[in-house]
Amino acid sequence: MRRLIEAPEIQQRVAQLGRQITDDYRGRPLTVIGVLTGSLVLVSDLIRSIELPLRVGMIRASSYAGRTTTGTDVSLDLNLLPEVRSRDVLIVDDVFDTGRTLTAIVERLKTAEAASVRAAVLLWKDRPREMQWTPDYFGFKIPDVFVVGYGLDYNDEHRSLPYVAALEPGDL
Ligand code: 5GP
Ligand code: MG
Numbered sequence: 507m508r509r510l511i512e513a514p515e516i517q518q519r520v521a522q523l524g525r526q527i528t529d530d531y532r533g534r535p536l537t538v539i540g541v542l543t544g545s546l547v548l549v550s551d552l553i554r555s556i557e558l559p560l561r562v563g564m565i566r567a568s569s570y571a572g573r574t575t576t577g578t579d580v581s582l583d584l585n586l587l588p589e590v591r592s593r594d595v596l597i598v599d600d601v602f603d604t605g606r607t608l609t610a611i612v613e614r615l616k617t618a619e620a621a622s623v624r625a626a627v628l629l630w631k632d633r634p635r636e637m638q639w640t641p642d643y644f645g646f647k648i649p650d651v652f653v654v655g656y657g658l659d660y661n662d663e664h665r666s667l668p669y670v671a672a673l674e675p676g677d678l
Pocket of ligand 2: 541543544545599
């Protein structure tokens with residue numbers, strides 16, 4: 507594994523994001539919705555740096571190859587989702603890759619009549635993508651490599667690493 511972002515850097519940047527979010531919402535209550543399971547660590551650090559009246563919920567998203575050869579569908583499990591109608595919602599995910607997961611969630615929450623929907627991610631992969639939409643907050647831009655740690659897994663391993671590392675061919 508090749509380390510990309512060390513733990514103290516992440517801590518510092520997440521605290522900064524928390525302050526930025528605190529300033530942007532100016533005391534308005536916020537509903538934070540984490541995308542399971544990769545956002546677990548970010549959600550837990552970020553919510554402790556946001557000084558606003560806060561509710562926290564989670565959502566599960568899985569992408570699966572569709573029956574067509576093009577495209578991937580995203581299925582959302584909304585069972586853990588709190589009421590979002592008329593609320594300001596911040597979706598939190600680990601990484602912005604193709605962007606399909608987050609755009610599907612944003613669309614779904616708009617349908618549920620949230621007052622506003624923004625998204626925050628730890629990592630933003632530098633790669634081409636089809637959509638115009640991008641997250642409102644991000645921690646770090648990274649190259650288009652497969653990463654683990656700070657919530658991100660490979661076959662359910664490495665989630666609890668306090669740093670972010672790229673897997674190398676020998677790790678697979
Ligand atoms: P997207 O819908 O943006 O393509 O993908 C988002 C999801 O794919 C993330 O929430 C994450 O679960 C998974 N993913 C994308 N890139 C990586 C990566 O480099 N490492 C890990 N562990 N998961 C990734
Ligand atoms: Mg995910």
